[in-house]
Amino acid sequence: MFHRFPTALVVAGLGLAALAPAAFAQTATGNAAAGKEKNSMCIGCHGIVGYRTAYPEVYPVPMIGGQQAAYIISALKEYKSGARWHPSMRAIADSLSEQDIADLAAYFSQVKR
Amino acid sequence: MSAALRSLMALALGLALSQAALAGGNAEAGKAKAAQVCAACHSADGTKPTSPEYPVLAGQYDEYLVRALSDYKSGKRKNPIMNGFAATLSPQEIEDVAAWFSSQPKTSLYTPHEAEIR
Numbered sequence: 001m002f003h004r005f006p007t008a009l010v011v012a013g014l015g016l017a018a019l020a021p022a023a024f025a026q027t028a029t030g031n032a033a034a035g036k037e038k039n040s041m042c043i044g045c046h047g048i049v050g051y052r053t054a055y056p057e058v059y060p061v062p063m064i065g066g067q068q069a070a071y072i073i074s075a076l077k078e079y080k081s082g083a084r085w086h087p088s089m090r091a092i093a094d095s096l097s098e099q100d101i102a103d104l105a106a107y108f109s110q111v112k113r
Numbered sequence: 114m115s116a117a118l119r120s121l122m123a124l125a126l127g128l129a130l131s132q133a134a135l136a137g138g139n140a141e142a143g144k145a146k147a148a149q150v151c152a153a154c155h156s157a158d159g160t161k162p163t164s165p166e167y168p169v170l171a172g173q174y175d176e177y178l179v180r181a182l183s184d185y186k187s188g189k190r191k192n193p194i195m196n197g198f199a200a201t202l203s204p205q206e207i208e209d210v211a212a213w214f215s216s217q218p219k220t221s222l223y224t225p226h227e228a229e230i231r
Contacts, residue, residue, distance in 0.1 A: 047225055065224055068162065113226070
């Protein structure tokens with residue numbers, strides 16, 4: 001009986017350890033080199049220091065170099081689904097496949113300064 | 114330099130300084146607020162979020178952070194977690210936490226190839 005609780009913990013820990021590689025594998029499918037080839041529609045705004053878009057209203061463009069890949073993926077998916085507002089970003093994200101999104105996220109999370 | 118020109122310059126400087134004081138929030142007040150509201154997920158200085166899903170905030174543009182939080186508060190931007198937290202912040206507190214995170218060292222976030230573009 002004494003061993004029961006620790007055993008449950010160990011089993012839970014093993015379960016988590018088994019899940020962890022799967023979680024990493026999901027972001028690891030992004031290919032930064034491939035993302036670099038697809039970034040031309042991004043850098044016109046995100047490559048300019050302090051840039052603000054003017055249409056349809058002034059919007060401060062965030063810095064995305066060094067941002068976490070999983071966050072970039074969820075942001076692009078939100079734009080793609082229409083859950084997040086911005087006409088340009090929605091149109092751009094709509095043109096991206098799941099693979100494109102993963103590649104761009106990998107690229108911007110690792111791109112050099 | 115004439116006295117008139119000097120006083121004109123002093124006036125211009127005074128206006129510029131008061132403008133700077135008006136714009137944006139108080140980073141120290143933001144630090145205290147962020148410790149209560151933001152730090153559990155984004156970390157105290159915004160450099161090390163607790164999940165890969167959460168964005169790094171350290172060094173992000175002040176104006177972008179204000180915009181994001183305001184949009185979460187109004188519901189224009191939807192996220193079950195952030196809508197709840199932003200709802201608890203006043204417009205001044207939004208300015209303050211944005212001032213705090215944007216003033217953290219820009220070691221985490223940057224414009225890609227900034228060095229080459231500049």
